[in-house]
Amino acid sequence: MATLVSVYELVSDTSNVVRSLKARGFDDLTTYSPAPFPELEEAEDPTPSKVRVLTLIGGLVGVVTGFGIQIWMSMDWPIKIAGKNFAAIPPMWIIGFELTILFGGILTVIGLIAFGGLYPRKLDEHYSPRFSGDEFGVVVNCSDRDVAEVEALMRGNNAKEVKLHG
Amino acid sequence: MAPPPASAVPDAMNSPVSRPRDSQTNIDIMAVTKGFHWPWLIALLIAVSGVIAAASVLAWQTYEGLGVAGYQAPVFWGVYIITFVFWIGIGHAGTLISAILYLFRAKWRNAINRGAEAMTVFAVLTAALFPLIHIGRLWKFYFLLPYPNQRYLWVNFKSPLLWDVFAVNTYLTISVLFFLVGLVPDIAVARDRAVGWKKAVYTILALGWQGTGKQWKAHNRTVLHLSGIATPLVLSVHSIVSWDFAMSIVPGWHATIFAPYFVAGAIFGGFAMVIVVMIPVRRIFRLEKYITDYHFENMSRFILFTSLICGYAYGAEYFIAWYSGVEFEQTSFWLRAFGPYWFSTWCMIVFNVFMPQLLWIKSLRTNLPFLFVLCFFINLGMWFERYVIIITSLSREYIPAAWGLYIPSAVELTVLTGSFCWFSMFFLLFLKMFPIIAISEVKELEIHAKEAH
Numbered sequence: 360m361a362t363l364v365s366v367y368e369l370v371s372d373t374s375n376v377v378r379s380l381k382a383r384g385f386d387d388l389t390t391y392s393p394a395p396f397p398e399l400e401e402a403e404d405p406t407p408s409k410v411r412v413l414t415l416i417g418g419l420v421g422v423v424t425g426f427g428i429q430i431w432m433s434m435d436w437p438i439k440i441a442g443k444n445f446a447a448i449p450p451m452w453i454i455g456f457e458l459t460i461l462f463g464g465i466l467t468v469i470g471l472i473a474f475g476g477l478y479p480r481k482l483d484e485h486y487s488p489r490f491s492g493d494e495f496g497v498v499v500n501c502s503d504r505d506v507a508e509v510e511a512l513m514r515g516n517n518a519k520e521v522k523l524h525g
Numbered sequence: 526m527a528p529p530p531a532s533a534v535p536d537a538m539n540s541p542v543s544r545p546r547d548s549q550t551n552i553d554i555m556a557v558t559k560g561f562h563w564p565w566l567i568a569l570l571i572a573v574s575g576v577i578a579a580a581s582v583l584a585w586q587t588y589e590g591l592g593v594a595g596y597q598a599p600v601f602w603g604v605y606i607i608t609f610v611f612w613i614g615i616g617h618a619g620t621l622i623s624a625i626l627y628l629f630r631a632k633w634r635n636a637i638n639r640g641a642e643a644m645t646v647f648a649v650l651t652a653a654l655f656p657l658i659h660i661g662r663l664w665k666f667y668f669l670l671p672y673p674n675q676r677y678l679w680v681n682f683k684s685p686l687l688w689d690v691f692a693v694n695t696y697l698t699i700s701v702l703f704f705l706v707g708l709v710p711d712i713a714v715a716r717d718r719a720v721g722w723k724k725a726v727y728t729i730l731a732l733g734w735q736g737t738g739k740q741w742k743a744h745n746r747t748v749l750h751l752s753g754i755a756t757p758l759v760l761s762v763h764s765i766v767s768w769d770f771a772m773s774i775v776p777g778w779h780a781t782i783f784a785p786y787f788v789a790g791a792i793f794g795g796f797a798m799v800i801v802v803m804i805p806v807r808r809i810f811r812l813e814k815y816i817t818d819y820h821f822e823n824m825s826r827f828i829l830f831t832s833l834i835c836g837y838a839y840g841a842e843y844f845i846a847w848y849s850g851v852e853f854e855q856t857s858f859w860l861r862a863f864g865p866y867w868f869s870t871w872c873m874i875v876f877n878v879f880m881p882q883l884l885w886i887k888s889l890r891t892n893l894p895f896l897f898v899l900c901f902f903i904n905l906g907m908w909f910e911r912y913v914i915i916i917t918s919l920s921r922e923y924i925p926a927a928w929g930l931y932i933p934s935a936v937e938l939t940v941l942t943g944s945f946c947w948f949s950m951f952f953l954l955f956l957k958m959f960p961i962i963a964i965s966e967v968k969e970l971e972i973h974a975k976e977a978h
Contacts, residue, residue: 369976390738393548394710394969395745403738408746414754432671432679440683453688453765460758461695467750468702475743477709477732486735488717491710493548493968 361506364485365497365518373495374402376516380499385509387500389483391490399495410470417466418459425455485524494519550815550971551714554962557810558715564809565953572950579943582936583658591661595934599927600919604937605659607911608944611794612652613693613766614787614907616700617759618795619645623703624755627748633823635966636815639711640806641799642704643961647951648798649697651944656689658940685768692765699758703751706744709734710965736965763791770914776857777918780845786838793831793877794907796824797900802952804897806961815962818891825890828903832881835910839874853923861917865930869909870917876906 367373373390377399380388390403430446437445471477483498490496497518501509506523513521586593596603619641626634657666669690671680680687713734716727734740764784771783780786800821807816846858861870880902883889890896920931933941955961 370972371976392736392738392741394736394965394972395741396969396972397745400738400742400745404742408742410743410746410750414750418754428671429682433682436677436679440681443683447683450683450688453761454682454691456757456761457688457691457695460754461698463754464699464702464751467747467754468706471706471743471747472732475740475747477734477740479729479731480733482733482735483737488547490736491714491717492551493972 361501361503362485362524363499363501363506363509363513364522364524365499365513366487366489366520367495367497367517368519369517370396370399370495372517373497374398376497376513376518377402379512379516380497380509383508383512385499385501385505389485389498391486391496391498393491393493393495408470409474410467413466413470413473414463418463420466421459421462422455424462425458426451429454547718548968548971550964550967551718553812553814554960554964554967555715555718557812557961558957558959562809564805565956568949569953572946572953575943575946576950579940579946582939582943586658586661586936586940587663593934594936594940595932597929599922599929600916600931602659602915602919603931604933604941605655607908607915608941609652609655609659610766610787610911610915611908612648612655612944612948613696614763614791614794614911615798615904616645616648616652616696616795617763617788617791618799619643619648620696620700620703620755620759621792621795622799623707624752624759627752628756632970633820635970636817636962637799637803637820637824638966639707639963640803640961641795642700642707643952643955644799644802645700645795646697646704647948647955648795649693649700650951651948653693653697654944654947656693685765685772688765689769692762696758696762699751699755703748703755706747706751707963707966708959710736710744711960711963714964715960760788763787770918775918775922776851776853777842777846777861777914780842782838782841782845786835786842789831789834789838790877790907790910793828793835794904796827796831797903797907800824800828800896800900801904804893806956810956810961812962815967818893821893821896822887822890825884825896828900829881829884832878832884832903836878839878857918857921860921861913864917864921866913866917866920869912873906873909873913876902877910880906 365376367376370392373392374396377388377390381402388403390399392399429451433446439445443450485496485498487496497513499509499513510521510523594603594605619638622634622641623638623645626638657663660666669680669687709730709732712727713731713736716724716731719727764787767783767787770778771780773779803816804821807813843858846854849855860866880899883895883899916931921928
């Protein structure tokens with residue numbers, strides 16, 4: 360098994376090489392980018408992020424919790440306030456709305472931590488500070504016999520540098 | 526000459542991809558956190574002194590009781606509540622710039638969003654102190670939370686004050702999350718360029734960020750969703766703060782226009798504060814290349830637009846008071862303009878409505894000394910707006926025999942000054958620890974520009 364690390368100047372070259380590699384079946388790849396680029400995201404993995412599911416779950420849990428605690432607490436010690444029902448729904452929209460946002464936001468960030476692998480840890484072996492500068496990196500794991508083809512694809516898409524590991 | 530193929534170079538087998546090259550954007554923006562800047566140190570010393578003075582006064586007030594703050598009938602909502610509403614309003618620009626302008630794909634926000642987000646977090650942190658200061662007995666604050674207790678009593682969910690607790694805490698939480706999520710990729714930039722203990726700290730805070738496709742995918746989706754949910758939130762928070770007043774039947778408060786009026790005022794004051802803060806930051810730390818006249822011109826347009834909304838709201842309030850035929854309302858508004866608090870009312874109108882009209886002139890929208898002075902007065906005007914709303918109404922309610930005259934006490938004014946110092950202290954410390962401009966977002970624009978060439 361070999362690992363090829365390539366460096367690019369432009370996002371279009373990086374996106375193109377990722378598309379070419381995936382088209383040739385080299386799916387075991389990782390990209391490094393100094394900034395968010397939708398075209399690169401699209402080339403690497405066009406499926407929607409799972410973070411959206413957690414946002415939805417958080418929002419639903421929030422709205423149910425918001426209304427639930429208000430109805431339950433209002434009925435648990437019923438006090439007539441301003442002639443309204445014990446569990447008057449209209450004023451409950453406000454706290455229901457706030458908790459929808461609160462829970463939705465918290466679960467969204469939990470989704471980022473979970474799906475983005477964000478926790479203090481050792482950085483990847485092939486990560487370079489250049490990738491937090493203004494250059495892009497593409498790392499591909501392939502079999503030894505595919506090294507020449509992968510390298511050709513990388514250089515064909517204007518790789519500034521290609522290194523072989525392993 | 527073409528480089529040799531990697532497969533043919535044995536030396537390349539174990540050499541990591543790493544060259545000592547950095548982007549100019551990283552160097553320029555990270556330079557703010559490095560080195561020594563006299564104006565920064567002087568500002569920090571003033572801020573810390575103000576915080577110590579306010580903390581001492583607060584300790585005395587906590588020991589003696591709210592009487593030392595000059596609280597007496599009929600005005601029990603004084604400078605503390607005015608300042609709470611003021612700081613909540615200041616905290617609106619950051620989320621507006623980060624969330625709403627993000628959804629509108631307004632790319633010009635990229636250079637100013639970090640500073641505005643930091644300002645939002647510190648402003649809301651400052652605001653959140655004031656209800657606690659205002660209740661006097663700080664140790665009873667948890668009575669506002671719905672927690673199980675031995676008396677089996679729950680909080681009153683029909684009270685706008687409780688809505689406020691939920692709204693402000695939700696806004697603080699979401700603002701902090703938004704701020705931290707945006708900061709992580711830039712902390713990784715700092716980590717990659719730091720040495721010693723700083724590197725250790727940044728390594729922990731960067732949470733293993735490397736800018737992989739997987740991380741950016743989750744990050745982009747998170748920013749999009751947080752923007753989506755923060756947009757109605759930012760509009761709701763000051764609406765709910767306004768209902769603290771509008772839900773009551775005090776003359777001058779019981780108005781349906783309050784929610785949009787407060788939201789527009791918050792955006793107006795928030796943008797003015799961003800300008801007041803960012804002009805010296807840009808000058809002292811030489812960030813002219815990133816924070817340009819174009820940014821200030823766009824912010825000036827927001828200020829002009831929201832100033833017109835505020836002007837409309839002021840006019841609508843007076844019109845409705847006259848048109849309603851309710852003499853309590855009419856008297857209340859007459860006394861605002863010509864009663865004992867006329868000075869604050871006219872400051873509010875002149876600073877918030879008349880002076881911003883100068884921004885119709887294009888050359889003034891990019892004249893930074895002028896903008897700095899104007900925005901300083903707008904902030905003063907916005908504080909006076911809350912003073913007018915709260916004090917004039919409470920001091921002149923229904924029964925003339927119960928009227929009174931409110932004059933802010935030295936204790937209140939010290940705490941007010943301390944709140945500015947508290948806010949400034951956090952902002953100044955942030956400046957020296959983290960990138961004040963969102964590096965990755967600026968780079969996104971730069972790399973696209975490079976691509977276009």
